[in-house]
Amino acid sequence: xxxxxxxxxxxxxxxxxxxxxxxxxxxxxxxxxxxxxxxxxxxxxxxxxxxxxxxxxxxxxxxxxxxxxxxxxxxxxxxxxxxxxxxxxxxxxxxxxxxxxxxxxxxxxxxxxxxxxxxxxxxxxxxxxxxxxxxxxxxxxxxxxxxxxxxxxxxxxxxxxxxxxxxxxxxxxxxxxxxxxxxxxxxxxxxxxxxxxxxxxxxxxxxxx
Amino acid sequence: xxxxxxxxxxxxxxxxxxxxxxxxxxxxxxxxxxxxxxxxxxxxxxxxxxxxxxxxxxxxxxxxxxxxxxxxxxxxxxxxxxxxxxxxxxxxxxxxxxxxxxxxxxxxxxxxxxxxxxxxxxxxxxxxxxxxxxxxxxxxxxxxxxxxxxxxxxxxxxxxxxxxxxxxxxxxxxxxxxxxxxxxxxxxxxxxxxxxx
Numbered sequence: 359x360x361x362x363x364x365x366x367x368x369x370x371x372x373x374x375x376x377x378x379x380x381x382x383x384x385x386x387x388x389x390x391x392x393x394x395x396x397x398x399x400x401x402x403x404x405x406x407x408x409x410x411x412x413x414x415x416x417x418x419x420x421x422x423x424x425x426x427x428x429x430x431x432x433x434x435x436x437x438x439x440x441x442x443x444x445x446x447x448x449x450x451x452x453x454x455x456x457x458x459x460x461x462x463x464x465x466x467x468x469x470x471x472x473x474x475x476x477x478x479x480x481x482x483x484x485x486x487x488x489x490x491x492x493x494x495x496x497x498x499x500x501x502x503x504x505x506x507x508x509x510x511x512x513x514x515x516x517x518x519x520x521x522x523x524x525x526x527x528x529x530x531x532x533x534x535x536x537x538x539x540x541x542x543x544x545x546x547x548x549x550x551x552x553x554x555x556x557x558x559x560x561x562x563x564x565x566x567x
Numbered sequence: 568x569x570x571x572x573x574x575x576x577x578x579x580x581x582x583x584x585x586x587x588x589x590x591x592x593x594x595x596x597x598x599x600x601x602x603x604x605x606x607x608x609x610x611x612x613x614x615x616x617x618x619x620x621x622x623x624x625x626x627x628x629x630x631x632x633x634x635x636x637x638x639x640x641x642x643x644x645x646x647x648x649x650x651x652x653x654x655x656x657x658x659x660x661x662x663x664x665x666x667x668x669x670x671x672x673x674x675x676x677x678x679x680x681x682x683x684x685x686x687x688x689x690x691x692x693x694x695x696x697x698x699x700x701x702x703x704x705x706x707x708x709x710x711x712x713x714x715x716x717x718x719x720x721x722x723x724x725x726x727x728x729x730x731x732x733x734x735x736x737x738x739x740x741x742x743x744x745x746x747x748x749x750x751x752x753x754x755x756x757x758x759x760x761x762x763x764x
Contacts (some may be wrong), residue, residue, distance in 0.1 A: 363579040369572040376572040381755035404701030518647030534655040
């Protein structure tokens with residue numbers, strides 16, 4: 359039922375399309391919208407990949423401001439409320455002589471989200487404007503941000519542990535603040551942005567010489 | 568010879584005959600395009616069942632116990648997420664999903680598809696299970712939770728005395744099993760087996 363693909367040429371040039379879910383390929387002309395093997399939806403490239411990536415990226419850029427400016431946790435101690443932003447939390451870790459932990463939290467909750475947004479934006483721009491950057495380097499940059507992306511959830515897990523441990527009412531409690539929700543939105547939208555980006559576009563944008 | 572299209576750059580490559588445990592890389596972008604896992608579906612089923620047994624105590628028993636204001640109390644994985652539902656429902660849901668729901672569903676779905684392939688049983692829902700596995704793979708974040716737990720422990724050491732709970736040891740065992748399962752599972756070869764049988 360399938361024509362065998364010739365190695366060393368791209369699928370799109372041979373009129374073939376790959377099913378991302380089952381990993382099999384089929385002729386685009388014969389099965390334009392449905393994979394003949396697993397019956398899932400199929401297309402030569404992810405549909406509207408760049409638009410979706412940009413939409414999620416812009417959302418994450420908007421939410422990164424409240425995430426960093428508003429308090430992420432409130433500590434209630436003897437009836438007094440102490441707010442903590444992401445950055446002040448890191449500073450207090452440095453003050454209490456834990457530079458290693460401070461570095462982990464700094465990388466996971468500040469460096470990773472910013473780096474991810476910038477790197478994805480650069481890759482998306484270079485694909486759109488045919489900048490002809492080295493495709494392999496772009497792909498490895500994408501792999502890196504895809505892999506480190508999930509580590510920014512770290513801060514949310516830490517908050518959940520803190521909330522569970524400190525639950526002594528007015529004597530000693532921790533509550534999540536507005537920034538916790540904004541930060542969650544940032545993490546989710548950057549994950550979705552990376553998921554919606556089709557890395558094959560990097561190669562499509564290369565002008566053949 | 569069998570060919571395969573790279574999902575990362577669209578280049579077509581041959582699939583060589585490889586010994587088990589080896590991977591094939593794309594000729595253009597050098598991403599892994601084919602895994603020949605040493606673990607058969609029956610081995611995978613055994614790993615998944617072990618993980619599913621361990622998952623219950625790992626989530627239910629306290630990970631750490633803390634001595635605070637004269638009381639020693641244990642905290643388990645579920646508590647933290649459930650206590651945030653009123654104040655920050657989005658955060659609570661994401662924590663619950665990435666640390667509890669996604670890993671449990673992922674291991675269950677791999678167990679189910681492995682069982683189907685091991686016993687040569689092809690129900691109509693098997694393609695759906697394989698699709699769910701493919702999507703959930705991104706969302707299982709047990710290793711991130713482990714590092715978060717270590718960060719929290721270091722932060723808490725300033726305030727109070729800490730003890731590791733029983734759940735902590737189960738959690739480590741779960742983490743190791745989960746890593747073995749994820750690194751050996753190949754969606755593509757499961758589809759191949761499903762189609763060929």
